Amino acid sequence: MIKFKNVSKFFDSQTVLRNINFYIDRGEMAFVTGPSGAGKSTLLKLIYLDEWPDEGEITVGDFHLTSLKLSRVPLLRRSIGAVFQDFKLINNLTIFDNVALSLRVRGINEKDIKTPAHEALKKVHLRHKAEDYPQMLSGGEQQRVAIARAIVAEPMLILADEPTGNLDPNTATGISRLFREINIQGTTIIIATHNRDLFKGSGKKVFQLDAGHLIGEEVG
Ligand SMILES: Nc1ncnc2c1ncn2[C@@H]1O[C@H](COP(=O)(O)OP(=O)(O)OP(=O)(O)O)[C@@H](O)[C@H]1O
Numbered sequence: 126m127i128k129f130k131n132v133s134k135f136f137d138s139q140t141v142l143r144n145i146n147f148y149i150d151r152g153e154m155a156f157v158t159g160p161s162g163a164g165k166s167t168l169l170k171l172i173y174l175d176e177w178p179d180e181g182e183i184t185v186g187d188f189h190l191t192s193l194k195l196s197r198v199p200l201l202r203r204s205i206g207a208v209f210q211d212f213k214l215i216n217n218l219t220i221f222d223n224v225a226l227s228l229r230v231r232g233i234n235e236k237d238i239k240t241p242a243h244e245a246l247k248k249v250h251l252r253h254k255a256e257d258y259p260q261m262l263s264g265g266e267q268q269r270v271a272i273a274r275a276i277v278a279e280p281m282l283i284l285a286d287e288p289t290g291n292l293d294p295n296t297a298t299g300i301s302r303l304f305r306e307i308n309i310q311g312t313t314i315i316i317a318t319h320n321r322d323l324f325k326g327s328g329k330k331v332f333q334l335d336a337g338h339l340i341g342e343e344v345g
């Protein structure tokens with residue numbers, strides 16, 4: 126499903142990822158961990174083509190990213206639900222419309238949007254905030270909107286960058302459970318986090334990054 130072969134990424138003279146190799150199967154749930162600045166967000170961004178690799182090959186499902194035509198990038202992105210570390214909510218849209226946008230860009234009929242958008246908000250316990258705007262919400266609430274937006278269209282792959290970074294331990298546990306439930310239904314999920322509680326005892330693959338190097342793989 127996702128394959129990195131000798132992938133490197135440089136920013137100016139800095140090597141941010143060096144010679145990364147790994148494989149994640151369809152339906153797997155895997156974690157990427159490591160200290161701040163290790164390259165976790167950059168690794169996820171490469172899968173979403175928010176950043177392009179400088180060396181190596183990346184395969185995501187049927188997409189060969191290195192040779193992907195620019196015109197096919199939206200197609201790749203529509204098959205992914207992404208929770209960005211900085212959320213990327215649209216401030217002049219309501220919470221409902223932020224989530225609904227995820228369905229609208231996928232060409233879903235307007236009549237088929239309301240129910241799943243409200244369901245997704247219910248899953249992150251924010252149904253009552255549907256008509257608010259992002260700036261009226263706390264950081265943790267905004268993070269949960271970002272999660273609702275990522276899951277609403279039931280993509281084949283979910284990328285979540287520190288999805289519980291702004292949440293209290295109980296809420297984080299709830300979100301962690303939500304991801305596991307979605308994974309059990311067959312969605313491939315990759316979570317970048319330094320919160321070991323998210324993968325401890327999970328039995329899932331955990332990739333350890335350190336200063337741009339993949340230094341190990343353990344079972345959580
Ligand atoms: N657009 C960019 N331009 C220049 N350098 C960048 C850019 N994006 C990331 N970097 C650098 O790449 C390195 C890895 O950043 P990245 O955000 O991937 O780390 P991270 O593991 O996600 O860290 P954190 O745990 O703090 O989120 C950092 O040194 C960062 O400064």
Ligand SMILES: [Mg+2]
Pocket residue numbers: 165166167210286
């Ligand atoms: Mg990061």
